Amino acid sequence: xxxxxxxxxxxxxxxxxxxxxxxxxxxxxxxxxxxxxxxxxxxxxxxxxxxxxxxxxxxxxxxxxxxxxxxxxxxxxxxxxxxxxxxxxxxxxxxxxxxxxxxxxxxxxxxxxxxxxxxxxxxxxxxxxxxxxxxxxxxxxxxxxxxxxxxxxxxxxxxxxxxxxxxxxxxxxxxxxxxxxxxxxx
Numbered sequence: 444x445x446x447x448x449x450x451x452x453x454x455x456x457x458x459x460x461x462x463x464x465x466x467x468x469x470x471x472x473x474x475x476x477x478x479x480x481x482x483x484x485x486x487x488x489x490x491x492x493x494x495x496x497x498x499x500x501x502x503x504x505x506x507x508x509x510x511x512x513x514x515x516x517x518x519x520x521x522x523x524x525x526x527x528x529x530x531x532x533x534x535x536x537x538x539x540x541x542x543x544x545x546x547x548x549x550x551x552x553x554x555x556x557x558x559x560x561x562x563x564x565x566x567x568x569x570x571x572x573x574x575x576x577x578x579x580x581x582x583x584x585x586x587x588x589x590x591x592x593x594x595x596x597x598x599x600x601x602x603x604x605x606x607x608x609x610x611x612x613x614x615x616x617x618x619x620x621x622x623x624x625x626x627x628x629x
Contacts, residue, residue: 449473449502451495456518461554463547468518469511469555473502478588479561482510483552485570485594489517493569506565511555513548513575534600545571545598549578553586567591574598 452471460467470490480501482493490510498508512519525542532540552575556564565588568576573595580587596603617623 449499451499454490454518457555457558460558461547461551463514463520463543463551465514465520465551467511467514467520467551467555469509469559472498472508472510473506475507477502477505477507479556479559479564480506480508481552481556481564481566482508483566483568483572483575484510484513484516485568485572487516488570488572491517509555509559509564511552513572514543514551545574545578546582548575549582552579553583556586562586563588565589565591567593568595569593570595 449472454468454470456466456468458464458466468490482490482498484490484492490512493508493510498510502508514520515522522542526540528542529537529540532538538544556562563586566576566579568574568591570593573592574597576587576590576592577595577597580590613627616627
């Protein structure tokens with residue numbers, strides 16, 4: 444599809460990505476001859492959570508965007524046989540119940556870069572996607588042209604904590620009414 448002279452390519456996927464050999468689904472937006480920008484979304488969010496208008500605007504300014512579904516999101520591999528993580532233990536520093544780490548997700552992203560033929564890219568990460576991007580910058584610095592971390596943190600519990608009182612004012616989502624739920628989300 445072409446909108447405002449920006450091409451939105453059909454969703455594609457790459458098999459056997461990273462050390463875990465998973466499937467990653469992705470979509471390209473814009474001209475492949477422009478500098479590549481990987482958009483990394485947060486926990487449980489799909490690639491389509493990067494608003495199309497935002498993507499179109501960036502692509503119209505000479506960037507080639509690649510948005511993708513992390514593992515356990517959207518059309519990428521879902522790890523369905525994993526044990527439930529013990530979040531209280533994780534907060535205390537015990538990661539023994541964790542099925543995979545930010546390093547594993549960083550390796551997924553780097554493997555996708557390589558599968559698509561990129562030596563390095565610009566990274567933009569939102570929420571947990573920002574943490575994945577930061578991990579790539581630490582573990583694969585030669586793969587990063589620039590890093591933009593949005594609504595994210597380092598993982599240190601003493602910084603970057605949300606103000607839940609702001610979220611509380613939104614109230615509970617109305618699950619029983621589709622249109623009301625859409626309005627609530629907006």
